[in-house]
Amino acid sequence: MKTVQQKLKISMILLLMGTYLFSSTPSFAQSLEGKWIPAGENGVVMQFTKDSLIIYNLDKRIDAKAYRVKDNGINIGTNQVLVLQFVNPNRLRAEKDRSNGSKDIVRLKPTETKLTSVEIKKTAYYFSNDDKKRSFKFNKPNEGSEKIFKLEKIDSTYFLSQYKNNKRGKSAPIESITPKKLVVNISAEKSMVLLGKDSDGNMAKTNTAFTSIGDMPIAEAILGKWYYKRIEGRPPLSNCTKKTFFHFKEDLSLETKPYAENFSNGNCIAGSPINGTYEIISDDKIKVTQNNKTEIWKIQSLTKTKLVVERDGRALTLTKE
Numbered sequence: 001m002k003t004v005q006q007k008l009k010i011s012m013i014l015l016l017m018g019t020y021l022f023s024s025t026p027s028f029a030q031s032l033e034g035k036w037i038p039a040g041e042n043g044v045v046m047q048f049t050k051d052s053l054i055i056y057n058l059d060k061r062i063d064a065k066a067y068r069v070k071d072n073g074i075n076i077g078t079n080q081v082l083v084l085q086f087v088n089p090n091r092l093r094a095e096k097d098r099s100n101g102s103k104d105i106v107r108l109k110p111t112e113t114k115l116t117s118v119e120i121k122k123t124a125y126y127f128s129n130d131d132k133k134r135s136f137k138f139n140k141p142n143e144g145s146e147k148i149f150k151l152e153k154i155d156s157t158y159f160l161s162q163y164k165n166n167k168r169g170k171s172a173p174i175e176s177i178t179p180k181k182l183v184v185n186i187s188a189e190k191s192m193v194l195l196g197k198d199s200d201g202n203m204a205k206t207n208t209a210f211t212s213i214g215d216m217p218i219a220e221a222i223l224g225k226w227y228y229k230r231i232e233g234r235p236p237l238s239n240c241t242k243k244t245f246f247h248f249k250e251d252l253s254l255e256t257k258p259y260a261e262n263f264s265n266g267n268c269i270a271g272s273p274i275n276g277t278y279e280i281i282s283d284d285k286i287k288v289t290q291n292n293k294t295e296i297w298k299i300q301s302l303t304k305t306k307l308v309v310e311r312d313g314r315a316l317t318l319t320k321e
Helices: 004-017 028-032 117-122
Strands: 034-038 045-048 052-056 061-070 073-076 083-088 091-097 101-107 124-127 147-154 157-164 167-177 181-185 191-197 211-213 224-231 245-248 253-257 259-261 268-270 274-282 285-290 293-302 306-311 314-319
Touching: 117 147, 147 167, 253 285
Parallel strands: none
Antiparallel strands: 034 045, 034 101, 045 052, 052 061, 061 073, 083 091, 091 101, 124 191, 147 157, 157 167, 167 181, 181 191, 224 245, 224 314, 245 253, 253 274, 259 268, 274 285, 285 293, 293 306, 306 314
């Protein structure tokens, strides 16, 4: 029998999905097929098959609904109408109306790792922002705590799940795992890094103090032009604004090239370049100096093609082509 909590969660998700899901993608139904995670939902997975939407958590199926393609949309039950568009092939965005904002749904991706589940469970990890460097092993009780972190899996995607009194609390997909580092996607825009300890309990060492993508140094991964994609708490950026970029260079110089739209005629205007310098001062901080002003940007996540930094109190998402 479904619990009240499960029923509420199902209702919220189906309300989010709505009746018609519109997209400019020609093969919309085919593009939908696969597993998705609603942003902000702990351990909830949505799977589109050829004709059904299945909703389940890491334990069992919660509910299923038939759906059908209708014109350029999808019909699911009798819920109210929402607009759902592809932001990119791996992200959908649902909008009810402007006052209620939007919510993203992200495609579930396989965890990048060469380790077996047994090897992962043997490794002790600790949260990189924990000054006391308290470590844990998956599926093992934590000393002085009622919480247990469990390693769970759906297909090729591992999840880090937090349990208390044998009940699952928070759960998030794991992006990548090595003996030195584990990266968890705690939201659609933010990642959390856990560092590993060796068999003697020592902190995992690398060739440089600044690691990011696998064993690639941050100083190397950050090089190149990074373009505006999204600013937290602000409306979607125009195509013109998205031309703005930061160019991190090997000599530690930084060039910023701004673009802005002229609202009177719609022209995209390039601003004057702003030159400055940058310095990687820790594994999650960049010191940026421009126009005689120094700022500290906090790195929230970094991949080969996406950089998310906290700047001026907001998360700024940048992409590299």
